[in-house]
Amino acid sequence: MIALMIRDMRLAVRAGGGFGLGLAFFLLVAVIVPLGVGPEPATLAKIAPGILWVGALLSCLLSLDRIFALDFEDGSMDLLATSPLPMEGAVAVKAMAHWLVTGLPLVSAAPVLGVLLNLPLPGYLWLVVSLALGTPALSVIGAFGAALTVGLKRGGLLMSLLVLPLYMPTLIFGAEVVKRGAAGLAVATPLAFLAAITAGSLALLPFAAAAAIRVNLR
Amino acid sequence: MSIWEYANPKKFMQTSGFLLPWVTGLSVLTLVVGLVWGFFLTPDADKFGSTVKIIYLHVPAAMMAISAWTMMLVTSLIWLVRRHHVSALAAKAAAPIGLMFTVIGLVTGAIWGQPMWGTWWAWDPRLTSFLILALFYLGYIALWEAVENPDTAADLTSVLAIVGSVFAFLSRYAVLFWNQGLHQGASLSLDAKENVSDVYWLPLLVCIAGFVLLFVTLVLIRTRTEIRSRRVQALIARERLA
Numbered sequence: 001m002i003a004l005m006i007r008d009m010r011l012a013v014r015a016g017g018g019f020g021l022g023l024a025f026f027l028l029v030a031v032i033v034p035l036g037v038g039p040e041p042a043t044l045a046k047i048a049p050g051i052l053w054v055g056a057l058l059s060c061l062l063s064l065d066r067i068f069a070l071d072f073e074d075g076s077m078d079l080l081a082t083s084p085l086p087m088e089g090a091v092a093v094k095a096m097a098h099w100l101v102t103g104l105p106l107v108s109a110a111p112v113l114g115v116l117l118n119l120p121l122p123g124y125l126w127l128v129v130s131l132a133l134g135t136p137a138l139s140v141i142g143a144f145g146a147a148l149t150v151g152l153k154r155g156g157l158l159m160s161l162l163v164l165p166l167y168m169p170t171l172i173f174g175a176e177v178v179k180r181g182a183a184g185l186a187v188a189t190p191l192a193f194l195a196a197i198t199a200g201s202l203a204l205l206p207f208a209a210a211a212a213i214r215v216n217l218r
Numbered sequence: 219m220s221i222w223e224y225a226n227p228k229k230f231m232q233t234s235g236f237l238l239p240w241v242t243g244l245s246v247l248t249l250v251v252g253l254v255w256g257f258f259l260t261p262d263a264d265k266f267g268s269t270v271k272i273i274y275l276h277v278p279a280a281m282m283a284i285s286a287w288t289m290m291l292v293t294s295l296i297w298l299v300r301r302h303h304v305s306a307l308a309a310k311a312a313a314p315i316g317l318m319f320t321v322i323g324l325v326t327g328a329i330w331g332q333p334m335w336g337t338w339w340a341w342d343p344r345l346t347s348f349l350i351l352a353l354f355y356l357g358y359i360a361l362w363e364a365v366e367n368p369d370t371a372a373d374l375t376s377v378l379a380i381v382g383s384v385f386a387f388l389s390r391y392a393v394l395f396w397n398q399g400l401h402q403g404a405s406l407s408l409d410a411k412e413n414v415s416d417v418y419w420l421p422l423l424v425c426i427a428g429f430v431l432l433f434v435t436l437v438l439i440r441t442r443t444e445i446r447s448r449r450v451q452a453l454i455a456r457e458r459l460a
Contacts, residue, residue, distance in 0.1 A: 144381060148361065148374050158357075158364050162378065165353040166385045169392040176396065190395070197388065208381050215373040 001085060001093050008097035012066065022059040022102045023109055029055035030113040041118045048117035049127070049178035055113070056106045056131055057138060057167055061160060064142040067098050068150045068213070077150075081217055087210035095143035095206070096136075103135030119182060126181025130194060134174040137198040140205045141166045147209040151216035170197050225302035227445050234438045241438065245431030252424030260417055272330045274422060278429035280323035283351060286316030286433060290358070291383045294376035304441065306372035307448075309379065310362055311440030315433060317355035324348055343393040344401040350389045354382045368448070 033051050034044060071077045080090045110131050111124050119127065145163035149155030176190040224230050256274035290309045297306040327345065328338045339345065361378055365371035 148378060149364075151370070152364055155364070158360055161353075161360055162357040165350055165357060165389070166382070168350055169385060169388040172389075172392040172396045193392070193395070205381070208377050212374055212377050215370055215377075218370065 001089060004090065005093050005097050008094055009101055012101040022063050023105050025062055026055050026059040026106055026109060030116050044118040045120050048114060048119040049123060049182055050175045051117060052110055052113060052127060053171055053175040057171055059106060060102055060138045060142060061163060063102050064146045065156050065159060067094050067143050067146045072150045077217060087213055088206045091143055091209045092206040095140045099136050099139035103139055106135060107131045122184050123178055123182030126187055127178045130174045130177040133198055134170050134194050137170050137201045138167060140201045144205045144209040147212040225304050227304055230304050231445060234442055238438050241431055241435045245428055245435050248424055248431055249428035252421055252428045256421035256425060260421060269330055269333055272326050274425045276323060276326040277422060278426045279319045281426060282429050282433050283316055283319040283323050286312050286319060290379050294379040297372055298376050307444040308437060308441045311444055312437050313355060313359050315436045317352060320348060320352045320355060341397055342401045343397060346393045347390040351386055354386050
């Protein structure tokens, strides 16, 4: 499992395009929004939590099809399917590798972008905490969407259509944590819901994703 | 004699062919009675005027939008567990109907909201969760259309229906948390203290029954169409081989 994780991370970093691209996209979202809505600090402070979460979500979405597509094309998925490692385990590992190369950089870059968007000071801690808690869920849910569409020739757009509605609860609670944190309110309730979604997705979705992969390999 | 006999396509075609004219007639009858009763024979409500009459479309459509998804969830589970093709095809047949009910619910709500709330759309929890439900229907239908092999498509959409149900349910409660609503609370429940008065309630019941029958009719027709198109494809494949 560890070997698979290291292999996936290496491929993601070395193959180019996947690793830095999500981060660059996140930066671009944070730059584009002030250009669109105007530079008033008060407006930006108000929408910063939502924009940062939506940006993180979209950058995560951008690299999802890489989780399985290349391995599916060159036959590595068939090897994984016949290996002693259960498909559920392989899916979970691949989702975690995706999180380490996409989600984790987003979490660490978010405070810097928070400065660009004039996020109020108490919000930074909760921005990092909520993204660190929420992005694993985004990766696992995304892995499920990628598993559903892996057999299709041009599945990218369809995958977005399938995955975005599934992202909604995570987005709502995640952005709510930052919004409340930035306003200095108690964050425990949305934070607990966010953690629950992540824990539940991590525990259950690999089974659904593995089922979808098996169907697609048939 | 068990319910699984109807999973045999031939038996299903026989039974549904026999039932279809009756269900169609009944649904036309109840819809005409319910809508005419509701639209023309009930008094205007004192605060809302005649706009209140849109509930005879709005409420049944919204109820059926949720029921259709539930039916798809059940038939998807049956397909995954017992591999009955009729079940998978019924789920496929129900999806566009459910989407249309969702859209009718949203549109009639907007038409009512404009004079009453002063806005076509508000980010109210119920409205938002219905919009999300519509997106789930869209994704489900798109996945059916995209996958070529029918058995693969049935498997993948069934898994999506199960996972989607969980997340649709989560979204429904997440949006409650996210914003306060304009939409009124439940007023048709059997256990609530304050309900809609009987003058509106009785024709509404007839309309709901009409929408249920309409849904059954449409699902039967569409499932029969799907089964026939499978038969045609099987015949074409056999011709090619011969």
